Amino acid sequence: xxxxxxxxxxxxxxxxxxxxxxxxxxxxxxxxxxxxxxxxxxxxxxxxxxxxxxxxxxxxxxxxxxxxxxxxxxxxxxxxxxxxxxxxxxxxxxxxxxxxxxxxxxxxxxxxxxxxxxxxxxxxxxxxxxxxxxxxxxxxxxxxxxxxxxxxxxxxxxxxxxxxxxxxxxxxxxxxxxxxxxxxxxxxxxxxxxxxxxxxxxxxxxxxxxxxxxxxxxxxxxxxxxxxxxxxxxxxxxxxxxxxxxxxxxxxxxxxxxxxxxxxxxxxxxxxxxxxxxxxxxxxxxxxxxxxxxxxxxxxxxxxxxxxxxxxxxxxxxxxxxxxxxxxxxxxxxxxxxxxxxxxxxxxxxxxxxxxxxxxxxxxxxxxxxxxxxxxxxxxxxxxxxxxxxxxxxxxxxxxxxxxxxxxxxxxxxxxxxxxxxxxxxxxxxxxxxxxxxxxxxxxxxxxxxxxxxxxxxxxxxxxxxxxxxxxxxxxxxxxxxxxxxxxxxxxxxxxxxxxxxxxxxxxxxxxxxxxxxxxxxxxxxxxxxxxxxxxxxxxxxxxxxxxxxxxxxxxxxxxxxxxxxxxxxxxxxxxxxxxxxxxxxxxxxxxxxxxxxxxxxxxxxxxxxxxxxxxxxxxxxxxxxxxxxxxxxxxxxxxxxxxxxxx
Amino acid sequence: xxxxxxxxxxxxxxxxxxxxxxxxxxxxxxxxxxxxxxxxxxxxxxxxxxxxxxxxxxxxxxxxxxxxxxxxxxxxxxxxxxxxxxxxxxxxxxxxxxxxxxxxxxxxxxxxxxxxxxxxxxxxxxxxxxxxxxxxxxxxxxxxxxxxxxxxxxxxxxxxxxxxxxxxxxxxxxxxxxxxxxxxxxxxxxxxxxxxxxxxxxxxxxxxxxxxxxxxxxxxxxxxx
Numbered sequence: 001x002x003x004x005x006x007x008x009x010x011x012x013x014x015x016x017x018x019x020x021x022x023x024x025x026x027x028x029x030x031x032x033x034x035x036x037x038x039x040x041x042x043x044x045x046x047x048x049x050x051x052x053x054x055x056x057x058x059x060x061x062x063x064x065x066x067x068x069x070x071x072x073x074x075x076x077x078x079x080x081x082x083x084x085x086x087x088x089x090x091x092x093x094x095x096x097x098x099x100x101x102x103x104x105x106x107x108x109x110x111x112x113x114x115x116x117x118x119x120x121x122x123x124x125x126x127x128x129x130x131x132x133x134x135x136x137x138x139x140x141x142x143x144x145x146x147x148x149x150x151x152x153x154x155x156x157x158x159x160x161x162x163x164x165x166x167x168x169x170x171x172x173x174x175x176x177x178x179x180x181x182x183x184x185x186x187x188x189x190x191x192x193x194x195x196x197x198x199x200x201x202x203x204x205x206x207x208x209x210x211x212x213x214x215x216x217x218x219x220x221x222x223x224x225x226x227x228x229x230x231x232x233x234x235x236x237x238x239x240x241x242x243x244x245x246x247x248x249x250x251x252x253x254x255x256x257x258x259x260x261x262x263x264x265x266x267x268x269x270x271x272x273x274x275x276x277x278x279x280x281x282x283x284x285x286x287x288x289x290x291x292x293x294x295x296x297x298x299x300x301x302x303x304x305x306x307x308x309x310x311x312x313x314x315x316x317x318x319x320x321x322x323x324x325x326x327x328x329x330x331x332x333x334x335x336x337x338x339x340x341x342x343x344x345x346x347x348x349x350x351x352x353x354x355x356x357x358x359x360x361x362x363x364x365x366x367x368x369x370x371x372x373x374x375x376x377x378x379x380x381x382x383x384x385x386x387x388x389x390x391x392x393x394x395x396x397x398x399x400x401x402x403x404x405x406x407x408x409x410x411x412x413x414x415x416x417x418x419x420x421x422x423x424x425x426x427x428x429x430x431x432x433x434x435x436x437x438x439x440x441x442x443x444x445x446x447x448x449x450x451x452x453x454x455x456x457x458x459x460x461x462x463x464x465x466x467x468x469x470x471x472x473x474x475x476x477x478x479x480x481x482x483x484x485x486x487x488x489x490x491x492x493x494x495x496x497x498x499x500x501x502x503x504x505x506x507x508x509x510x511x512x513x514x515x516x517x518x519x520x521x522x523x524x525x526x527x528x529x530x531x532x533x534x535x536x537x538x539x540x541x542x543x544x545x546x547x548x549x550x551x552x553x554x555x556x557x558x559x560x561x562x563x564x565x566x567x568x569x570x571x572x573x574x575x576x577x578x579x580x581x582x583x584x585x586x587x588x589x590x591x592x593x594x595x596x597x598x599x600x601x602x603x604x605x606x607x608x609x610x611x612x613x614x615x616x617x618x619x620x621x622x623x624x625x626x627x628x629x630x631x632x633x634x635x636x637x638x639x640x641x642x643x644x645x646x647x648x
Numbered sequence: 649x650x651x652x653x654x655x656x657x658x659x660x661x662x663x664x665x666x667x668x669x670x671x672x673x674x675x676x677x678x679x680x681x682x683x684x685x686x687x688x689x690x691x692x693x694x695x696x697x698x699x700x701x702x703x704x705x706x707x708x709x710x711x712x713x714x715x716x717x718x719x720x721x722x723x724x725x726x727x728x729x730x731x732x733x734x735x736x737x738x739x740x741x742x743x744x745x746x747x748x749x750x751x752x753x754x755x756x757x758x759x760x761x762x763x764x765x766x767x768x769x770x771x772x773x774x775x776x777x778x779x780x781x782x783x784x785x786x787x788x789x790x791x792x793x794x795x796x797x798x799x800x801x802x803x804x805x806x807x808x809x810x811x812x813x814x815x816x817x818x819x820x821x822x823x824x825x826x827x828x829x830x831x832x833x834x835x836x837x838x839x840x841x842x843x844x845x846x847x848x849x850x851x852x853x854x855x856x857x858x859x860x861x862x863x864x865x866x867x868x869x870x871x872x873x
Contacts, residue, residue: 003724004841005710011835036717038852040859061831106856108849111716 006031009110012060016083017330018127019058026120035111036060045101045109046087052097055111056087062107066099079104180270180284182207185214185238189226192217192237203268203284206241211280213270215241220267249275250282257285298324298341305348309356314349315427318389321345325387326601335590336565343384347478349427350375350394350420354479357419365412368405372481373398373413375420378436382474383546383562387597390606391432392424393471395443397450397484410444417444430606436471447484451491458495461505469506473550476562489559496554503555507641510547511634516540516627523612523620534609537596541627545589548633555640565589581632588626595623661787668759672792676766678867682855685866687712687796688765689851691843692775699777707758707779708841710848711765715855717848723761724841727754727782755783762793770823770847772797794870798850802826805857809871826850 009031013019019027035055039045039062046053048069064080077099080086087101120127181204183192196204196219206215217237225231225240246264248257250271261269271283301324304317321342328338354375362369379393380386396417401409417438425431438444445453454472457465473492477485496502516535518524523535549567561570568586572579600607612620638644676685690709696702704727711721728748749757758779769775772795780791799821803811819825827834827846830853836842863869 003722004708004836004839005722005724005845006719008835008842008845009719032720032722034719036719036849036852037715038849038856040856106853108852 009034013058013110016058016085018085020330021127022120026123030112030116030120033113033116035113037109037111039103039107039109041103041106043103045103046097048098048100049096052114053087053111054114056085056114056117057101058085058110058112059083060108060110062103062109063105064107064109065102065104067102068099177201177285178283180205180281182211182281183237184209185241186236188234189222189231189237189240190233193222193233203286204237205245205270205281205284206237207281213245213247213272213277213281214238215243216245216268216270217241218268245270245277247272247275247277249273261285298345301345302348305345305352309352309359311423311426314352314423318345318349318427322388322601325597329594329598329601335594339384339387339563339593342387343381346381346386347377349424350377351479353420353423353427354416356423357416360419361412361415365408368409368412371398371401371409372484373416374477374480374482374484375417375438376475376485377478378471378475382476383564384476385564385593387593388600388606389427389429390600390608392421392429393432393434393436394421394424394438394478395436395472395475396420396438396445397488398444398446399481399484400446400448406446409446410441414439414441414444434471447487450488454488454492455495458492458499458502461502463509466505466509470509470547470550473554474546474562493554493557493559497557503551504641504643506551506554507637508643510544510551510637511643513544513547514540516544516630517624523623525612526609531609534611536608537592537599537610538606538608541623541630542589542592542596544630544634545585545592548630548637549585549589551637552633578636581629581636585629585633588629591622591626659785659787662756664756664759665783665787668762668788669792671764674764676764676794676866678865678870680866682859682864682866682869683715685713685869686763686765687768687848687851688762689768689844689848690772690775691769691840691847692778693838693840694778697774699774699781702778704778704782706840707754708839708844709761710841710844712768712848712851715852717845717852722841722845724839725749725754725757727751751782751785755786755788759783759788762791764793766796767791767793768796768798768847768851770798770826770843770850796851796869798823798826798847798854801851801854801858805854805861823847823850830854 006028010027013031013034014022014027019030022030045057045064048067059080059082061082064084064086065076066078066080066086068075068077078086080101087097181195181199181201183195183204183206185206185208192204192206196202203216203218205213206217208214215238217240221240221242226233231240246260246266247270248260250273252271252275257269257271260266267286269285270277270281271285273279273282298321301317301321305314308314308317325338325342328341358369374397376382376395376397377393378395380390381393396413398409398413421431421437421439431437436443453468457469457472461469475485475488514524514536516524524540525533525535546564549564549571552571553561553567556571556574558567558570558574561567565586568582568589572582572586575582595610596607598607599610615623688709688711690707692704692708693706694702694704707723707725707727709723711718726748728750767776776791776795780788802821803813807816823843823846824834824837826832827850830850832846832849832853834846836845858869
């Protein structure tokens with residue numbers, strides 16, 4: 001029976017990985033075993049070189065410094081903050097500590113017995129992978145940065161189905177070397193080393209006459225057992241090899257292989273036909289291969305996309321990208337990285353789509369295939385912020401043609417645009433309810449017509465024009481001739497320069513977004529309809545920030561920065577007096593993006609509507625904190641654009 | 649032997665009470681370092697504030713040894729009391745959902761849990777009075793354990809051992825204020841286990857302050873009480 005105290009501990013732990021990956025029962029088991037210590041500034045929790053304690057630690061409050069001592073000098077390696085997990089080496093190798101943990105500020109520490117956690121490590125592959133990923137990259141602390149964005153990554157973690165393994169599930173992605181370098185035990189060290197050098201590998205498996213593994217030697221072994229000990233290189237290799245080899249089956253699940261390596265701290269794992277050392281060697285896998293396969297995931301997907309024009313396959317790759325996205329979001333990968341990876345994947349799909357479209361229609365219109373055109377992404381995709389496959393917003397611009405060709409050109413590019421949109425639809429991108437797509441003749445136009453559109457919106461900023469401006473001004477060339485898009489950008493900035501009052505209208509519009517919080521600092525939820533009592537995170541929190549960012553960069557005449565948090569970054573550089581506010585706004589936007597994406601992934605929708613009740617107290621608080629820059633920015637805009645005189 | 653003892657005879661000592669008392673017979677040596685002491689931090693929720701009339705609704709406690717709060721030792725018990733009629737259950741709402749323990753079971757469990765540990769609580773006197781009342785029918789006349797009231801400890805540490813209690817407001821030493829002052833997040837306030845957990849965290853922090861004031865062993869801790 002869990003009591004109040006255990007529940008309290010659970011509540012804390014479950015906010016942070018790897019505890020967030022545990023099932024309720026496991027988490028309760030862990031929480032029950034927690035020991036709480038309070039250490040005073042200056043105390044040392046463990047020392048470099050000391051044997052591992054039977055606990056690892058998570059910092060509840062305070063601050064801890066991890067330092068490394070080389071001879072005389074002491075180097076600070078990491079600072080731990082609330083929620084950081086450290087001292088985890090004890091979990092794996094039971095090796096002495098590599099660092100010293102010093103208390104910098106009085107700290108409350110939760111100590112978790114290794115024995116309890118070991119079971120989970122065996123049963124829960126996600127937890128194991130989580131640690132492994134950290135170790136492979138030499139991380140000493142399971143980071144939980146205190147910056148808001150990072151914190152949010154932890155907080156908004158969803159209880160997901162186990163997707164993390166899916167990015168590894170395709171065995172072909174992991175390079176398992178099938179050609180294993182082998183030698184017999186009686187061969188000399190020199191011969192073995194020579195073979196390794198020739199094959200350019202870091203290990204060699206020693207086999208008996210039936211090709212069954214009896215030992216292994218690695219580069220490191222040669223260093224520590226031969227060179228350091230001045231052993232003659234003529235000595236038989238079997239005298240220095242590691243003889244207790246651990247083997248697994250070639251066809252074992254990847255997670256199993258990986259776990260074996262983590263558990264035994266192996267750098268190389270030998271694979272045999274039936275998994276015992278009584279059958280011939282059939283492969284070898286190294287931790288380097290694994291790291292590569294992890295780092296390669298986006299590259300693998302993009303590579304896959306570039307090599308197919310098959311719609312089904314494109315869709316399935318895009319689905320896999322979503323699993324990768326979930327993995328990234330849950331593992332606190334930085335948002336700018338996540339967003340640019342997803343944007344790149346979406347862009348590759350569009351480029352492939354245009355190849356499909358051109359292939360289909362260029363034969364019909366041979367005389368038009370030389371005409372330059374550019375496919376533009378708008379809205380969130382234009383801002384490189386589209387994580388989920390929400391509505392597509394796009395358009396097509398082509399160069400002006402001579403009078404007689406106009407009709408035919410319009411017809412051709414509408415077909416091209418429509419074909420691209422269709423490919424996107426079949427890849428799972430929803431269609432735009434406002435019909436802002438390259439399949440709508442209104443938005444497939446020559447450059448001159450586009451210039452007229454923009455001039456019109458700028459000259460007569462009606463409500464509708466401003467709405468369009470907010471979508472179209474965030475355009476970004478994805479495929480085709482980006483020169484056309486640049487010309488269009490220049491046109492916009494020139495127009496705005498000659499008619500600066502437009503910015504005041506745009507500012508007014510940016511302040512029209514509904515407020516996120518009511519008078520009593522409670523969430524303003526939808527009053528009726530399908531999303532009754534839900535909070536519209538898009539229009540109440542994200543749109544105000546994108547609108548404000550767009551307005552402010554436009555007012556500085558900045559070209560080519562589309563991304564909202566990059567816009568805020570740029571603004572922070574341009575206006576040092578408001579630097580911290582802009583940085584805060586950028587972080588807030590990052591939190592909102594992450595939250596929406598996770599919400600969407602969880603419910604398999606756009607993530608736009610969130611039920612405030614479903615959020616924890618802390619999540620709610622964090623969300624509310626993310627709103628605070630909105631009102632401050634609105635105030636700045638109100639004053640800067642003299643909106644009080646401007647009201648109609 | 650005075651006459652009223654005949655009128656109101658002592659309850660017969662139950663065996664488990666005798667063995668409980670036995671444990672505390674050996675005094676804690678004064679030189680024992682504070683980090684070697686065993687504490688039981690406890691709190692009770694009651695039907696009211698009058699020990700004569702009211703009863704314990706719930707008892708929550710957690711142990712500290714080696715200056716470490718052992719979450720695995722956390723307990724939360726709901727003894728059945730004569731007042732746990734329908735009326736109070738309705739007021740507190742929580743009784744129905746928790747498994748009640750019969751007094752005959754609660755008292756032996758309690759005493760074996762307490763052992764010879766140092767008992768700690770905020771306004772500990774009241775909790776002990778309520779507990780003692782529950783234990784009396786089994787022959788316990790007083791808790792032999794050494795006791796630490798975190799309120800008094802905090803006052804001693806902050807105001808000095810000879811503090812004039814008229815110089816500050818008692819509210820400044822309520823559990824709430826102390827939690828605020830020592831940076832303890834006030835979760836689960838007003839549940840026995842929740843308050844016990846807060847008090848345990850408070851004790852850890854107070855003992856560190858104490859250490860810096862030279863209170864490092866049991867004799868220093870027990871002085872002037």
